[in-house]
Amino acid sequence: MLKCIAVTNLRIGMFIHEFCGAWMDHPFWKSKFLLKTEKDLQRITSSSITELWIDTSKGLDVEAGVASVSTEAIAAEAESTLLAAVQSPPINLAVSMESELQRAAKLCARSKEAVISMFGDARMGQALHFEQAGELVEAISDSVMRHPNALISLARLKNADEYTYMHSVAVCALMIALARNLGLNDSQVREAGLAGLLHDIGKMAIPDVVLNKPGKLTDSEFATVRDHPEAGSRMLIESKQVSALVLDVCLHHHEKMDGSGYPHRLAGEQISLYARMGAVCDVYDAITSDRPYKKGWDPAESIRKMAEWKGHFDPLVFQAFIKTVGIYPTGSLVRLESGRIGVVMEQQAKSLLAPKVKIFFSAKSKTQIPQEILDLSKLVGRDKIVGRESAEEWGFRNVDELWTGL
Structure with a gap:
């Protein structure tokens, strides 16, 4: 038990x-x-x-x-937290998911190269130049405006060896989408995006052998990793090119609402709104991504786990985040009441509980079935999601290809 x-x-x-x-x-x-x-x-x-x-x-x-608390009690409370976030619909979409995925794939590749260049200067101790950063944030913001699920879902699919760079791109996109959901103005949205892009620049002060270590960290190595917010803030201060808001997110995105975070053990209102946003976006992309030392979690399972971490996140910011990515984010593997298994394709404006799902397998007969995209918002009373599934436990491979089409 x-x-x-x-x-x-x-x-x-x-x-x-x-x-x-x-x-x-x-x-x-x-x-x-x-x-x-x-x-x-x-x-x-x-x-x-x-x-x-x-x-x-x-x-x-x-x-x-x-x-002690059992899994059943925690899961029930987490589920109620998630359901509370379904009160308002996601942002309206300007283009189709399929259309934006093609553009987002090219933007991800371009963004990775730009971040590698910027972070490379930081690693070499050279003067930082963020001319590309503003343009990159604008391009990412435009993509999120057209269809928020495309880029933030695609950026999650990163190789372990490119994690640090694509994580920055993913958090940038998540911060922009979350900022829009919170009703921030255009200037604030751009600043939130830039903060997401640069929040982990301090990791360039960590030796590669530690940053990409596949095994257990020593106490000394662990302390080095935890120093990255302060190392990053020093880099940004020396650059004299970013706002106090961007600097604050870099320094405080590992703080927690209950005061158990680092580096300054801030609590509650001591943590700025943007740092609270950064904490949620950073953790979500981290736990859904493959790392040198751990396989990423399923997006829907990650949302449920985050809901269980009491004292970690601002509840209102977290609920806004759920509205941004969904209770069953794009790429989640789910089981329907009908016994069919599918992957979530995109969110629906009508309900976060009724996304579009591509079915491909029968849990009852344990066989593949013809692929079909179901709009669950049109099947109310006839079929619905009843749970999350593990691709690893079922032995499914290349599930992400089903929803990306790439």
Whole structure:
């Protein structure tokens, strides 16, 4: 049985199933393992992680009287949080998903090269020049305006070795889409996009051998990684080319509402709106992307997990984010009430619970079926999404090709 417990109740002999929080909040390259040593226990308790999941079928249970929460209770609460975000529809679309995907693919390639160039200067200690950054933000903003799901979904599909650069592009697009959903003006939207593009520039101060390490980080390496917000803020200050808003997001996108984040352990209203936005966008793209040390999570599962992390995000910003990407974001693998399995193609203006889904497999007969795109908003009362599915568990390959067409 899975139970969520406080780190203070962790003890040697427990089987750790998953840490609650972003991947970089703890020094372990894997989240599932039997806790065997006092040293590993100390590393966990001294990190910013406050809660984790244990599997009592594989290790010790909590002692009598110790508080814990089951997966069922957490999932139910998370689901209610997600459903609360369905009150207003997504932004209206100017072009079709198929049309914008073609343009977005070219923009992703161009954006990656531009970010590599800018970040390369930072790594070499050269003077930073952000002339391309403004143009890039405008191009990304235009794409998001035409169809927000295209670029933010496509930018998630990155190779582990290009993560740092494409992550910046993805967070830029997510910040722009979120800013529009929050009703910010055009100038604020552009600033939010630039902040997303440059939020991780401090990672250029981290040696590649540490940044791309596929295994467990040492305490020293972990401390180096956690220094990247301050390293980035120093670079941006020296450049004298960005606003205080952009600088703030770079420095504080790892702060948490409950004060357990870093580098300054800010809490609540001490964290600016833009830094709160950055925290949500950064984590979402991080956990849905493949990394050198971990396979990315399914988009819908990631949204559900983020809803469980109490004290991490601003609830109102997070709800606006759900309205931006959907409860079942593009690329999510889902099961329908009819027993068919499909991949979410795009969101619908009528309801975040009824996206367009391309079905291709029968869970009942466990066989492939003819591919067909269903508009669930037109099938109310006849079919609906009843759960999320794992491509890995089903053995599905190249699921992303089904919705990208690329």
